[in-house]
Amino acid sequence: MEKNRRTKKLTQTIDENLRRAYADTAKEPVPDRFIKLLEQLREQSGEKQKPSGDES
């Protein structure tokens, strides 16, 4: 049981480190190439898309 407790704590420590390392990367702003890519994709699919179902 003592071992379980330690393992649990270790798991927490590792996951917290993971989340932090990961969050550092995920915080970076999205580069322009992706904004442009999405615009392109949208234009392409806009030509053959039916009107979207989202009307407010």
Place this chain on the structure above:
Amino acid sequence: MDSQTPQMDPRDELIGHLPAMRAFALNLTRNSATADDLVQDAVVKAWGNFDKFKPGTNLRAWLFTILRNTYYSLYRKRRREVEDPDGKMAGQLSEKPAHDGHLAMTDFHAAFAQLTDEQREVLVLVGAEGFSYEEAAEMCGCAVGTIKSRTNRARKRLAELMHLDDEDELAMTDAATMAVVTGTSVA
């Protein structure tokens, strides 16, 4: 198909998932240029397949699955060719060393880079993203039990590499590690 769905168009939500996709891709490829190429391929693929996405299900899981499949089908072989045995690339993981406790973070990145693809992947999915074992199993196309044991083994390996084995609890509470964990700065 069903245009009456009250959900947002997943196409509009995609951009919100890009930072996470880039982080996941970086963890898989361990190279920032390759990571962004991978994300681009995955985005194009996802866009062409949005009709297969079930509204109301987890969009991020769906996107990660595509990204992951793209990686294993197109990129893994390629990466082997540029693999560097000195682990220089590991440094690219910490492009922005945290001002607080960066030593511990560097250790962490270096240790993380030594894990296998499957181990890094499962730690990102389960440990960092917080997907359930079931979700991760579905994304990786394997059994829940496999994901569980892989996750445990990956955590254990990481602990060993960081010399944080469970007999050594002190190491986990040292100031730098705690700073990393809590996000406070080391005085």
